[in-house]
Amino acid sequence: MTLNELRYIVAVARERNFRRAAERCFVSQPALSLAIQKLEEELGVQLFERRKTDIALTGVGEQIVEQAIRVLDDVAKIKEMARQGADQLVGSIRLGVIYTVGPYLLPELIPVLRDKAPEMPLDVEENTTASLETQLRNGVVDAAVIALPFDLPGIATVELYDEPFVVVVPADHRWADKTSIGAADLAGEKVLLLNSGHCFSNQVVEACPELSRKGEVLQGNSLETIRNMVASGLGITVLPCSAASERYRNPLLRMIPFDAPVPTRRIALAWRKSFVRNSAITALADAVKTIKSDCFSPVL
Structure with missing residues (x-):
């Protein structure tokens, strides 16, 4: 052998x-x-x-x-x-990111990482949690940004931040002027969610169990597609806060917070315990934790 x-x-x-x-x-x-x-x-x-x-x-x-x-x-x-003294922050790192995090975290992460580790570019793979599990185990990616829970043998994780969910409705919807929405109220609406292969949809349904019993749920392939479907008047949706931040605002939409307790997700960085470049993992995690955003709450 x-x-x-x-x-x-x-x-x-x-x-x-x-x-x-x-x-x-x-x-x-x-x-x-x-x-x-x-x-x-x-x-x-x-x-x-x-x-x-x-x-x-x-x-x-x-x-x-x-x-x-x-x-x-x-x-x-x-x-x-x-290679005594070799710099682990030199050379690309293959980073997996779930679809509902990548487009919203990466624009904030990359400038920070370029400053902290300028010779460590990211080779990014966006995918579902299930696919990233396989790719992480098989060494296709070195690390992955995922939503917890994510419990796999031989895989280590570090918690990065908590992110609240928000309700998104058309600007002419009867809820448009509300200051907050109860999770149970969604069951009476036509709600657009990602297809069942995305963990975010499961988290939304867990936050509002009535949706799976008596709600009307339509499915889309990406958060951006769903956002546009809501703007067209097809229904309402729930987005992670980072996907509803100022840079993604649309005059045809209204973003409404949830009543307490606010549904949230916990985002973490996962990697194989056998992965060599521990300093690279630390640099990635530290870069995320230094991002200043109203959508990212430090894990207590």
Whole structure:
């Protein structure tokens, strides 16, 4: 068993395709296939199901790939230790961000990070929580900004901030002049939410359980699309505060706070415990925590 063979099986697990995995590893496809076959023979198990249209991990293959990722992380850690005095804030970091955070946090985060770590650019992957879980475990991203709860074996988290939700209605809606709205009142309205693949929608429904029982809920693919649907008069919605801040205001919309207790979400940074660049993680978390915003409350 060699480190290259471990790199090959991790690449195939990520790409689900031998040709793309070979390109990623800068080897020929026959060489990669032969190396994986040799490893399977050595281990006495089949790692991949080779189907006509794609490739899937077997049950034991999934466990072995997860262990291979940990081994490769440890190898990187050894190399990092050998580079005494190396600066962990030099070089890009692959950051996953959930869809309902990325467009609103990144414009605030990047200027701060450019000042604190100018040689550490962000390679950003926006996705759902479920997809980022997989990408984090498989080493596709180094860290991820997610909403809690996010409890995975081998994954560490640090809490960043709490963010309240706000109600958004058309400017001519009967609630437009209200100073606050009760969560239970939403059940009597046509409410537009993201589809069920987004954790934010689940959090809204948890804050207003009546929505799932007797409310009328329509679904959209992005918060920006939903915002425009509300502006057109199709219904109302709930947004995280950062998506309703001054830069996103629209004269066709009104933003209304919730009555207490205000529904909120807690945002955190997650990373593999085996990830080498601890200073980079600290710099990311510190950069977020220094952002000045009425929408971000420090975690007490």
